[in-house]
Each structure stands twice: as structure tokens, then as C-alpha cells.
Amino acid sequence: MNKSDDSAATPPRRDIKALVNAGLKRRHAAERRFRWYGLTAISLGLAFVVLMFANIIGKGYPAFWQTYIELPITFDAAVIDPAGTRDPETLANADYAALIRASLRGLFPQVEGRRDLRALYGLISSNAPHRLRGEILADPALIGTTQVIQVLASAEVDTLVKGNINRALDESLRPISDQEIAWIDQLTADGRLTKRFNTILFSNGDSREPEQAGIRGALMGSFYTLLITFLLSFPIGVASAVYLEEFAPKNRWTDLIEVNINNLAAVPSIVFGLLGLAVFINFFGLPRSAPLVGGLVLSLMTLPVIIIAGRAALTSVPPSIREAALGMGASKLQMVSHHVLPLAMPGMLTGSIIGMARALGESAPLLMIGMVAFIVDVPRGFTDPATVLPVQIYLWADLPERAFVERTSAAIMVLLGFMILMNGLAIVLRKRFERRW
Incomplete structure (x- = not known):
């Protein structure tokens, strides 16, 4: 093939540049469209969130004032x-x-x-x-x-x-x-x-009369239930995470346990309610509609979240910390308890608080154990009949009186306030104690 044939087969430099420029224009146009899709999605999400909060606050704000x-x-x-x-x-x-x-x-x-x-x-x-x-x-x-x-x-x-x-x-x-x-x-x-100012909303229990209904009983029920949940799930979850991450041998049994823990984190919450009804109430005979049973059920639901967060926190500790402790003559238990666990504790606390915030907003498992009952008296202990704030919202939302619409929205505002507070606390703890390696 002669030189003239080679030049005829090769496209001119001007055509190659035009092809490259056309490809760049298409890629830049696709990037702009993708950026526009993302901004549109974020804007729609924020608009719906703002609309939801505006609707809740608009309906619930009057409930904080009462006519005399x-x-x-x-x-x-x-x-x-x-x-x-x-x-x-x-x-x-x-x-x-x-x-x-x-x-x-x-x-x-x-x-x-x-x-x-x-x-x-x-x-x-x-x-x-x-x-x-x-x-x-x-x-x-x-x-x-x-x-x-x-x-x-x-x-x-x-x-x-x-x-x-x-x-x-x-x-x-x-x-x-x-x-x-x-x-x-x-x-x-x-x-x-x-x-x-409607002090009755925070000082009274539930009532059939809207002007006398309050959320104190539900708040105390939520407090006792979450206290039981934290006292059970946090130490067991931390101990399980430490064992699985630091001491458990790597074999098919531990792999099976890890898979089941990950699967339990995705199980619908109502399944835990059915488990609590069958085991804690029907088998062990614990009282229905009690914070003790509610705490046990929510502990089962929260444990996988705490274990997964705890293992992630332990994994984030650099191996050099372990090697340095072992090189100085520390046993494996001393290495974990004195060096690794204190460094991983902020991440564990963050995961625990997020798990507790999820438990605070749950109602389905508690409905299965009878915490949907009409409770007028404020609970004074872990075995007294009680309800929790999400269930109280569910009960009020089903009532026809217009005044209960205000109290339902006000209770939602209180619940959202507690959840925002707990998530904010988790962020503060992470920022305050997090170590970057």
C-alpha cells in the first residue's frame, strides 16, 4: 500500500477533533442532566419534609394553649x-x-x-x-x-x-x-x-375528654420502656460485638451467627412483637401492657443494630493499637479492655443512641403485647399498665373529635423533638470523642 492510500484511509485531523468535541458536549450535557436530576430530587424531598412539618406544627401548635x-x-x-x-x-x-x-x-x-x-x-x-x-x-x-x-x-x-x-x-x-x-x-x-399555656397536656394521662387528655402517662411509659431497653441491649450488644470481632474463631458457625444478626436487623418489627407475645406473656406469664415486656421486646429489636454498630466501631480502631499493646506484654483481654474498647466506645454509643431512637418511634411490636389499652393512670413502675408515645398518637388519631386532632399533632411534635434530640446527641458524641487515624 502506497503513501496516498494511507492518507485516504486516515480521517483528517479536523474530523477527529470534531468527533471529540461532539463526545465532550454529550458527556457534559449528560452530567448537567444528572446534576439537575439530583437537585430536583433533593428539592422535592426537602419540600415534602417542609410541607409535612408545616402541616404538623400548624395543627399541633394550638394544642399548647387551652381556654379557661x-x-x-x-x-x-x-x-x-x-x-x-x-x-x-x-x-x-x-x-x-x-x-x-x-x-x-x-x-x-x-x-x-x-x-x-x-x-x-x-x-x-x-x-x-x-x-x-x-x-x-x-x-x-x-x-x-x-x-x-x-x-x-x-x-x-x-x-x-x-x-x-x-x-x-x-x-x-x-x-x-x-x-x-x-x-x-x-x-x-x-x-x-x-x-x-396547656400544662394539662404534660401533667395528665389519657382521657376520653379532649380538654383533659395529656401525654404524661405515655411519656412515663416510654421512659420506663426505653430504660429497660437500654439496660438490656447496650451491655449485651457491646459484649456480643467484642466477642465476635476480637475473640470468636473464624469458622462456619460464627459466619452463620453474623449472617443471622444482619438478617435480624432487617426483620419487620411486628415479628418481634409476636415473639414477645408468645414468649414473655404466654410462656413466662409476664403482665400485659407493661413497660417491662415492652422493654424486653424492644431490646430484641435493638440488639442487632447495636451489635453491627459496635463491630464497625471496633473495626475502625487501627491494628497498630492492638499490636502495640500486645508488644508491650498485655494479654488479649487487657488489650481489648484497656485500649481497643475505650477507643471504640464513642462509635458504640452513637449506634446505641440511634437504635434507641428507632425503638422510641416503634409502635407495631408494642401493639402486639397489649400496650394499646386505654390507660388513664400514670405508671409508677416497670410492671404497671402503660402505653408509649407512638401508641398514644395512634389511639388519638383514631378518635373523631376535632380537639384530638390538635393533641395528636402536638404529641407528634413532642415525639419528633425527642428523636431529633437523641440523633443530635449521637452526632455531638461522635464529633466530640471520635478519633481520626
């Missing part, structure tokens, strides 16, 4: 203590509801008829007599005097004051009548309606 009605209460001695003995049992059993009814009739003398009077009395929450009884038991000298007492308004009044009932709707479509709205407007004009 100021009533002039005459503590009539003839009703409270006719004999004048000031006996505590007599004072506790007096008809304080009659004092509230008399005060309301004094404010609205034009109201007559049993049905109208019943509607008028319904403006006040059913726990108002307990408030008056507490005042008298704390200071019996109030008997015979007239005091302005702030009593809790009913859920319908509170919902109307917060603007969550449309006055323009037909009366049959509202949970409150036109007459009741007129009474509320009169109380507002007289300056007798006030809004205060």
Missing part, C-alpha cells in the same frame, strides 16, 4: 360543709358541681328550661368540680367567700375560640349551637374567656 372561663364562685357553706365540722372527708365529698351551676345561672339568668341549662352547663369541662375541691382542701378558709376561679372550658368551646369551627355552617353541621355561640360571645365580651 373565669367564674365567680360562691363557696356556700350550706353546700360544702352544712355541719361546719371542716371534716376533710365531708369537704372532699361536697357537691361542687352545684356551685358551678349556680355561678352560671347567675351570669345567664335568662336561661331557663332543662335542655338549655344542660347546654349552658356543658360549656364547662367535667373536671371543674375537682378544681374547686382542690381549692377547698388546700384552704378551707375559702368557705363562705366568693372567689373568681378559672375553670377549664369544654373541648367545643376551646375549638370555637381557636377558630377551628366554622360559624357560617348550618347549625346542624356544627358541634355547637347558635345559642351556645351567643353565650361564648357574651363571655368573651365580658372578658371571662382566657387562654393559658
Whole structure:
């Protein structure tokens, strides 16, 4: 082949450059599209998160405020203590509801008829007599005097004051009548309606009355349950991670154990609830709906996460630390306990806190062991009947009253706050104690 044939077979330099430039343009265009896809996905994700938080906060923020009605209460001695003995049992059993009814009739003398009077009395929450009884038991000298007492308004009044009932709707479509709205407007004009921070939300247990319902019982149940979970899962998880990573021989049995631990971390949480129901309740006879059983179930669920995080923390410690300790004459146990474990502990704590945060938000396994029961009293120990915050949210979300929508969102805000706090603590611990090699 002559020189002219070679030049004819080889494309010109100008064409090669054009081909390269065209390829670069396509690659750069693909990179721009990929970057645009990523930014779009992140933006959509952030938008949905912001929308979700805005919806929850918008619905839940009013629940942190509660409506009260100021009533002039005459503590009539003839009703409270006719004999004048000031006996505590007599004072506790007096008809304080009659004092509230008399005060309301004094404010609205034009109201007559049993049905109208019943509607008028319904403006006040059913726990108002307990408030008056507490005042008298704390200071019996109030008997015979007239005091302005702030009593809790009913859920319908509170919902109307917060603007969550449309006055323009037909009366049959509202949970409150036109007459009741007129009474509320009169109380507002007289300056007798006030809004205060809702301490009941954090001091009371659950209740069928929305204005009296609180999350203290669920908070204490979550506290006892997580305490049991941490006391069991953390030491067992750390010990298991240390043994598997530092002492266990490498054979098919340890490989099988490692595979099963990784698989358990992906098992649906409700399976652990079924296991707890079959073993802890049906076989061992432990009490249902108790933080003790809930802690045992969540410990089983949290253990794989802690073991995996612990092994990863131990693996991150450089081999030179082990070799230096062994070279100085330390035994393997001394090497692990004095050198490797302290360096790996921040990572283990981080994994444990993340596992506990996951356990805090679980409800499915606890539903299987009976922690979905309606619990009014605040638990005082590990074996008392209790519920937890996610289950309390589940129960309130199923109730039809509009006031429970606020409390459901408020409880979600509290739960998210605790989870953000726990994850933030994990980040702080990692940043504070993490060693870079």
C-alpha cells in the first residue's frame, strides 16, 4: 500500500477533533442532566419534609394553649360543709358541681328550661368540680367567700375560640349551637374567656375528654420502656460485638451467627412483637401492657443494630493499637479492655443512641403485647399498665373529635423533638470523642 492510500484511509485531523468535541458536549450535557436530576430530587424531598412539618406544627401548635372561663364562685357553706365540722372527708365529698351551676345561672339568668341549662352547663369541662375541691382542701378558709376561679372550658368551646369551627355552617353541621355561640360571645365580651399555656397536656394521662387528655402517662411509659431497653441491649450488644470481632474463631458457625444478626436487623418489627407475645406473656406469664415486656421486646429489636454498630466501631480502631499493646506484654483481654474498647466506645454509643431512637418511634411490636389499652393512670413502675408515645398518637388519631386532632399533632411534635434530640446527641458524641487515624 502506497503513501496516498494511507492518507485516504486516515480521517483528517479536523474530523477527529470534531468527533471529540461532539463526545465532550454529550458527556457534559449528560452530567448537567444528572446534576439537575439530583437537585430536583433533593428539592422535592426537602419540600415534602417542609410541607409535612408545616402541616404538623400548624395543627399541633394550638394544642399548647387551652381556654379557661373565669367564674365567680360562691363557696356556700350550706353546700360544702352544712355541719361546719371542716371534716376533710365531708369537704372532699361536697357537691361542687352545684356551685358551678349556680355561678352560671347567675351570669345567664335568662336561661331557663332543662335542655338549655344542660347546654349552658356543658360549656364547662367535667373536671371543674375537682378544681374547686382542690381549692377547698388546700384552704378551707375559702368557705363562705366568693372567689373568681378559672375553670377549664369544654373541648367545643376551646375549638370555637381557636377558630377551628366554622360559624357560617348550618347549625346542624356544627358541634355547637347558635345559642351556645351567643353565650361564648357574651363571655368573651365580658372578658371571662382566657387562654393559658396547656400544662394539662404534660401533667395528665389519657382521657376520653379532649380538654383533659395529656401525654404524661405515655411519656412515663416510654421512659420506663426505653430504660429497660437500654439496660438490656447496650451491655449485651457491646459484649456480643467484642466477642465476635476480637475473640470468636473464624469458622462456619460464627459466619452463620453474623449472617443471622444482619438478617435480624432487617426483620419487620411486628415479628418481634409476636415473639414477645408468645414468649414473655404466654410462656413466662409476664403482665400485659407493661413497660417491662415492652422493654424486653424492644431490646430484641435493638440488639442487632447495636451489635453491627459496635463491630464497625471496633473495626475502625487501627491494628497498630492492638499490636502495640500486645508488644508491650498485655494479654488479649487487657488489650481489648484497656485500649481497643475505650477507643471504640464513642462509635458504640452513637449506634446505641440511634437504635434507641428507632425503638422510641416503634409502635407495631408494642401493639402486639397489649400496650394499646386505654390507660388513664400514670405508671409508677416497670410492671404497671402503660402505653408509649407512638401508641398514644395512634389511639388519638383514631378518635373523631376535632380537639384530638390538635393533641395528636402536638404529641407528634413532642415525639419528633425527642428523636431529633437523641440523633443530635449521637452526632455531638461522635464529633466530640471520635478519633481520626
